[in-house]
Amino acid sequence: MNPTEVTAKLPPLLKVEGLLRRFGGLVAVNKVSFEVGPGEIVGLIGPNGAGKTTLFNIISGHLEADEGRIEFDGSDMTHARAPRWAKAGVGRTFQIVKPLTSLTVLENVMVGALLKNKPAQARKQAAAIVERVGMGPLMDRLAGSLTLESRKRLELARALSVQPRLLLLDEILAGLNPSEIEESIHLIRSFARADGLAVIMIEHNLHAVMSLADRVVVLDYGVKIAEDLPKVVVQDPKVIAAYLGSDDE
Numbered sequence: 001m002n003p004t005e006v007t008a009k010l011p012p013l014l015k016v017e018g019l020l021r022r023f024g025g026l027v028a029v030n031k032v033s034f035e036v037g038p039g040e041i042v043g044l045i046g047p048n049g050a051g052k053t054t055l056f057n058i059i060s061g062h063l064e065a066d067e068g069r070i071e072f073d074g075s076d077m078t079h080a081r082a083p084r085w086a087k088a089g090v091g092r093t094f095q096i097v098k099p100l101t102s103l104t105v106l107e108n109v110m111v112g113a114l115l116k117n118k119p120a121q122a123r124k125q126a127a128a129i130v131e132r133v134g135m136g137p138l139m140d141r142l143a144g145s146l147t148l149e150s151r152k153r154l155e156l157a158r159a160l161s162v163q164p165r166l167l168l169l170d171e172i173l174a175g176l177n178p179s180e181i182e183e184s185i186h187l188i189r190s191f192a193r194a195d196g197l198a199v200i201m202i203e204h205n206l207h208a209v210m211s212l213a214d215r216v217v218v219l220d221y222g223v224k225i226a227e228d229l230p231k232v233v234v235q236d237p238k239v240i241a242a243y244l245g246s247d248d249e
C-alpha cells in the first residue's frame, strides 16, 4: 500500500473550501478548494504570482480570506489569527527567512516551544529539534551570524517548534546546493513518514516536488488548474501552458 492509499482513508486534517482573496481589483486566490490528510506531502506549484504565498498566508492566519471556509482538525479556522493557528498545530516557514538575529539558534526555536510548554520543557524540546535538523553544533550561535543554508534550517526548526501536525514550507530549498537539497528532501520525507506530519510545500524545484509529493496542487492566476499525482500533473497540457506562458525558468 502506498502512503496516499493509507492517508486517503483518514479524515482530512486540513480542508480548504472555495477560498477567495482579493487585493483591490486583483483576485490573488480564486475559489480554491483542496484537502490534506495526516502524513501526506502535497506540493503547491505554479508560476510567479500564482497565489501560492497568499494561500499560505490565509492557511496560517496571516491574512483573512474574503470568501470560503477553512477547517483544521475538525475546527472552523476561517477567521483564526496566526497565534491560534500555531497553537492548533500549524508551523510555517517564510520565503524571506527572518530569524530573531540577536537570539541564539536555540533561543529562536524556544520562542515557538514556549507556546505550549514551561521554560525548562521548552528548552529541552527546542534542543531536540535543533539536533533533528542537524544544527546541534550551532545551537549557541547567534542567528544573525548564520549562513543562508543554516538560516533556512533554522527556519525549518522554528516551524517545527510549535509541535505542528501540519507544516507549511515556502521555498525552503531555494538557494541551496544539490547536496543540501538532497539532505533537506530526506529530512522532509522523515517528518511525514516517521512523524506523520502533513506537509504542504511551495517549491519551484520540480525535481524535489516529483520525488517528495504524494499529490500536487497547481495554481495559475489564483485558480487551481490541476490536482493529481506528480507524474500526471507534469504532463497536464494546462500546467505546461501555464509554465510556458510565464517568465519562470
Ligand SMILES: Nc1ncnc2c1ncn2[C@@H]1O[C@H](COP(=O)(O)OP(=O)(O)OP(=O)(O)O)[C@@H](O)[C@H]1O
Binding pocket: 023, 026, 028, 046, 047, 048, 049, 050, 051, 052, 053, 054, 055
Ligand atoms: N499584500 C499584497 N498587496 C497587493 N497585492 C498582493 C499582495 N500580496 C500578493 N499580491 C499579489 O497577489 C498575487 C499573488 O501573489 P503571491 O505572492 O501569492 O504569488 P506566489 O504564487 O506566491 O508568487 P511567487 O512564486 O513569485 O512567490 C500577485 O499578483 C501579487 O502581486
